[in-house]
Amino acid sequence: MEINQVVGPLYCTHRIPGLEHCALRVLKDRKGKLLVATDPVGTRPGNWVFTVSGSAGRYAMGNPDILTDLTIGGIIDDWAPETIAQAAPATTSNGGPGEQPAPQSSDRAQAA
Amino acid sequence: MEINQVVGPLYCTHRIPGLEHCALRVLKDRKGKLLVATDPVGTRPGNWVFTVSGSAGRYAMGNPDILTDLTIGGIIDDWAPETIAQAAPATTSNGGPGEQPAPQSSDRAQAA
Amino acid sequence: MEINQVVGPLYCTHRIPGLEHCALRVLKDRKGKLLVATDPVGTRPGNWVFTVSGSAGRYAMGNPDILTDLTIGGIIDDWAPETIAQAAPATTSNGGPGEQPAPQSSDRAQAA
Amino acid sequence: MEINQVVGPLYCTHRIPGLEHCALRVLKDRKGKLLVATDPVGTRPGNWVFTVSGSAGRYAMGNPDILTDLTIGGIIDDWAPETIAQAAPATTSNGGPGEQPAPQSSDRAQAA
Amino acid sequence: MEINQVVGPLYCTHRIPGLEHCALRVLKDRKGKLLVATDPVGTRPGNWVFTVSGSAGRYAMGNPDILTDLTIGGIIDDWAPETIAQAAPATTSNGGPGEQPAPQSSDRAQAA
Numbered sequence: 336m337e338i339n340q341v342v343g344p345l346y347c348t349h350r351i352p353g354l355e356h357c358a359l360r361v362l363k364d365r366k367g368k369l370l371v372a373t374d375p376v377g378t379r380p381g382n383w384v385f386t387v388s389g390s391a392g393r394y395a396m397g398n399p400d401i402l403t404d405l406t407i408g409g410i411i412d413d414w415a416p417e418t419i420a421q422a423a424p425a426t427t428s429n430g431g432p433g434e435q436p437a438p439q440s441s442d443r444a445q446a447a
Numbered sequence: 448m449e450i451n452q453v454v455g456p457l458y459c460t461h462r463i464p465g466l467e468h469c470a471l472r473v474l475k476d477r478k479g480k481l482l483v484a485t486d487p488v489g490t491r492p493g494n495w496v497f498t499v500s501g502s503a504g505r506y507a508m509g510n511p512d513i514l515t516d517l518t519i520g521g522i523i524d525d526w527a528p529e530t531i532a533q534a535a536p537a538t539t540s541n542g543g544p545g546e547q548p549a550p551q552s553s554d555r556a557q558a559a
Numbered sequence: 560m561e562i563n564q565v566v567g568p569l570y571c572t573h574r575i576p577g578l579e580h581c582a583l584r585v586l587k588d589r590k591g592k593l594l595v596a597t598d599p600v601g602t603r604p605g606n607w608v609f610t611v612s613g614s615a616g617r618y619a620m621g622n623p624d625i626l627t628d629l630t631i632g633g634i635i636d637d638w639a640p641e642t643i644a645q646a647a648p649a650t651t652s653n654g655g656p657g658e659q660p661a662p663q664s665s666d667r668a669q670a671a
Numbered sequence: 672m673e674i675n676q677v678v679g680p681l682y683c684t685h686r687i688p689g690l691e692h693c694a695l696r697v698l699k700d701r702k703g704k705l706l707v708a709t710d711p712v713g714t715r716p717g718n719w720v721f722t723v724s725g726s727a728g729r730y731a732m733g734n735p736d737i738l739t740d741l742t743i744g745g746i747i748d749d750w751a752p753e754t755i756a757q758a759a760p761a762t763t764s765n766g767g768p769g770e771q772p773a774p775q776s777s778d779r780a781q782a783a
Numbered sequence: 784m785e786i787n788q789v790v791g792p793l794y795c796t797h798r799i800p801g802l803e804h805c806a807l808r809v810l811k812d813r814k815g816k817l818l819v820a821t822d823p824v825g826t827r828p829g830n831w832v833f834t835v836s837g838s839a840g841r842y843a844m845g846n847p848d849i850l851t852d853l854t855i856g857g858i859i860d861d862w863a864p865e866t867i868a869q870a871a872p873a874t875t876s877n878g879g880p881g882e883q884p885a886p887q888s889s890d891r892a893q894a895a
Contacts, residue, residue, distance in 0.1 A: 336695075336707035336741055347497070349488055350521030351507045359497075361450075365705070369477075371448035371497045376685055385683070385695075385707045388740045389501055389725055395687045395738045402507045402520070404500045405448055408738070409686030459609070461600055462633030463619045471609075473562075481589070483560035483609045501613055514619045514632070516612045517560055571833070573824055574857030575843045583784075583833075593813070595784035595833045613837055626843045626856070628836045629784055672819035672853055674809075701817070712797055721795070721807075721819045724852045725837055731799045731850045744850070745798030 336385040336408055339364050341378045345371055353402030360407065362386065372405040383414035448497040448520055451476050453490045457483055465514030472519065474498065485515040488522060495526035560609040560632055563588050565602045569595055577626030584631065586610065597627040600634060607638035672721040672744055675700050677714045681707055689738030696743065698722065709739040712746060719750035784833040784856055787812050789826045793819055801850030808855065810834065821851040824858060831862035 339362035347359060358374040362384070372386050375396050384407045386392075392406035393399045451474035459471060470486040474496070484498050487508050496519045498504075504518035505511045563586035571583060582598040586608070596610050599620050608631045610616075616630035617623045675698035683695060694710040698720070708722050711732050720743045722728075728742035729735045787810035795807060806822040810832070820834050823844050832855045834840075840854035841847045 336739065338697075338705050338707060345497070346524040347521035348524050351487060351499075351518070352509075353503075353507055354520060359448075369450050371450060375687060385681070387687075387738055390503075391689075391726075391729060391738045391740045393503060394736075395689055397688075400506075402499055402503045403448065404503045406687070408690060409683035412682040412684050457609070458636040459633035460636050463599060463611075463630070464621075465615075465619055466632060471560075481562050483562060502615075505615060512618075514611055514615045515560065516615045569833070570860040571857035572860050575823060575835075575854070576845075577839075577843055578856060585786075593786050595786060614839075617839060624842075626835055626839045627784065628839045672807075672851065674817050674819060711799060721793070723799075723850055727801075727838075727841060727850045727852045730848075731801055733800075742799070744802060745795035748794040748796050 336387055337364065338383065338385055338411070338414075339370060339372075341380055341382045341384060341407075342369070343380045351402060353400060357396065357401055357403065362407075370405060372407050373401065373403040374407045376407050376410060378407055378410060383411045385409055385411060448499055449476065450495065450497050450523070450526075451482060451484075453492055453494045453496060453519075454481070455492045463514060465512065469508065469513055469515065474519075482517060484517040484519050485513065486519045488519050490519055490522060495523045497521055497523060560611055561588065562607065562609050562635070562638075563594060563596075565604050565606045565608060565631075566593070567604045575626060577624065581620065581625055581627065586631075594629060596629040596631050597625065598631045600631050602631060602634060607635045609633055609635060672723055673700065674719065674721055674747070674750075675706060675708075677716055677718045677720060677743075678705070679716045687738060689736060693732065693737055693739065698743075706741060708741040708743050709737065710743045712743050714743055714746060719747045721745055721747060784835055785812065786831065786833055786859070786862075787818060787820075789828055789830045789832060789855075790817070791828045799850060801848065805844065805849055805851065810855075818853060820853040820855050821849065822855045824855050826855055826858060831859045833857055833859060 342361040342363050345359040345361050354373070360372050360374045360378060362370045362372055364370065370386075373392070373396055376384070378384055387395050387406050387408040388404060392403050393401055395406040395408060396403060454473040454475050457471040457473050466485070472484050472486045472490060474482045474484055476482065482498075485504070485508055488496070490496055499507050499518050499520040500516060504515050505513055507518040507520060508515060566585040566587050569583040569585050578597070584596050584598045584602060586594045586596055588594065594610075597616070597620055600608070602608055611619050611630050611632040612628060616627050617625055619630040619632060620627060678697040678699050681695040681697050690709070696708050696710045696714060698706045698708055700706065706722075709728070709732055712720070714720055723731050723742050723744040724740060728739050729737055731742040731744060732739060790809040790811050793807040793809050802821070808820050808822045808826060810818045810820055812818065818834075821840070821844055824832070826832055835843050835854050835856040836852060840851050841849055843854040843856060844851060
């Protein structure tokens with residue numbers, strides 16, 4: 336998935352039937368490239384979101400007949416991309432096979 | 448989906464059978480890269496459009512037997528890419544989880 | 560679909576069984592990047608072609624068991640990429656929704 | 672598959688239903704681009720991983736209903752990207768068809 | 784398909800079940816970008832190969848349950864990328880529709 340910022344809605348009167356009922360959003364990536372995505376989440380201009388592409392993007396609309404190739408998957412909580420990008424991890428090489436991997440969890444209480 | 452401008456029709460006498468009845472258009476992205484897309488919408492040179500890629504592009508032709516990987520999904524109303532790209536949203540970080548997301552809507556009356 | 564120029568055949572004695580009977584071509588894009596595509600059309604070195612990627616590329620070989628991800632879709636008639644790229648359309652923004660779109664057609668007689 | 676480094680977890684309170692139970696990770700490629708992937712392996716910040724994209728990424732979660740387009744496929748043992756990138760192979764052209772290919776093996780005892 | 788050079792094997796003790804029995808190779812493209820591919824062919828460091836991506840890459844392993852998105856499709860015979868890239872075809876525009884296309888063939892005896 337990729338990280339983008341919502342610029343605003345996209346208005347398209349002449350469009351293919353398979354997109355007729357969908358909210359479309361113009362997104363901008365960190366380099367300024369503009370993209371268009373369907374929005375099942377309900378975003379506002381300025382939100383940082385992650386996007387799901389390909390066939391997963393169709394299913395993410397709750398209906399694979401929606402003819403999108405990019406769907407907003409979620410609004411990122413408290414996103415500060417500059418801080419994240421600079422946060423170079425302390426360990427830059429992986430340990431040997433004896434090392435214990437971290438337990439798998441999506442719990443918000445998990446230490447960042 | 449991506450945003451491109453229609454340059455004109457593409458003429459191809461020797462082509463694969465799976466594309467025989469389709470209008471093909473040469474498109475140009477904002478960096479000048481040329482692409483080819485099938486056109487179920489009816490576009491003219493100069494139109495700004497968004498394009499749907501991958502298997503969704505095949506279904507967007509109304510017939511998954513059409514062997515395209517890029518289809519024009521719609522003509523963008525009143526598109527001014529320079530204005531859009533510069534319109535940096537006022538909020539650059541997302542609020543906390545208590546914030547209300549905007550209602551989901553593709554209605555043209557929706558505030559931009 | 561993308562626009563590439565045929566450089567020549569690709570010779571590959573050790574290859575996967577799913578490609579055994581296919582002509583392979585080395586292609587070059589406008590930036591000089593080299594690609595490999597299956598060729599159901601019959602091209603020569605120097606031809607400008609458009610290519611179909613993804614699962615559509617498999618079906619374009621007339622047999623989805625052919626394990627390609629890029630297939631030549633057609634030889635472009637009278638292609639002059641420099642002229643096309645410079646031909647900036649006169650209209651750079653789209654008209655309103657009341658404007659008539661051009662009729663959809665792939666007929667060679669269509670005005671460019 | 673591509674090679675990325677884990678930056679940390681991604682927190683997303685508002686997300687699509689198809690991702691509700693999955694751990695999400697922010698990854699960084701060697702050029703600093705940020706990505707988001709689902710993590711079925713259990714990684715820590717700093718780990719170098721390879722990622723699987725497209726529909727294979729959905730199946731890699733053990734459940735194709737998970738609406739991801741990028742999944743962590745494994746933690747690379749003892750990864751030192753700078754050393755690898757500089758290790759230019761001694762042979763820069765392929766031998767003729769009479770040459771014996773190396774036996775196919777994923778055994779760790781295989782000579783590097 | 785794309786053209787890459789084999790750097791060496793990839794060791795991954797912690798990996799997803801869907802890749803357990805596959806040889807993994809680190810590849811390098813002509814710009815130095817590192818990639819990971821499954822290898823059903825049996826390659827050595829230094830070999831120039833072409834790679835198949837997407838769902839075709841899964842089928843190319845002989846088993847669509849293998850969760851790869853990039854598979855080595857073949858070892859290129861006598862590959863000299865610099866020579867190929869410089870070999871600009873003599874004809875830079877396509878002839879008219881009356882021109883005979885070259886016969887379609889993958890025979891090694893075909894004139895380059």
